[in-house]
């Protein structure tokens with residue numbers, strides 16, 4: 001009885017043939033903002049660990065020295081790949097000279113010119129543009145995108161340990 005009152009207050013429409021739970025789930029799902037980068041993750045032919053690293057990166061969940069220092073851990077904030085700037089996600093994947101060399105070499109390998117991005121947002125938009133669709137080139141780009149992010153992060157971790 002109480003649940004029915006809540007459902008009525010939430011204006012949940014139960015479609016014929018659907019359970020109340022599923023109707024609530026679908027309605028709540030519809031209210032969530034679309035994740036614009038989901039196309040870079042799903043149906044990606046990269047290794048699962050590379051896709052997971054990309055997922056962490058896109059969620060901003062990587063344990064960069066910037067994040068660790070914000071949590072009160074006292075770690076050297078300098079990027080171990082270029083030793084020139086503070087390390088954060090934006091630096092590692094858009095500004096770092098080491099990272100840019102990896103992007104440049106591997107994208108040239110598939111005939112995709114690499115333009116050094118000015119910001120993470122610009123890099124993400126560029127990735128979404130080239131990784132969109134079902135063409136062989138888009139599929140290869142998505143795979144390589146995940147593998148490059150993983151390779152840069154892996155190299156960074158190797159140098160720290």
Ligand SMILES: [Zn+2]
Nearest residue numbers: 079081082096
């Ligand atoms: Zn760097």
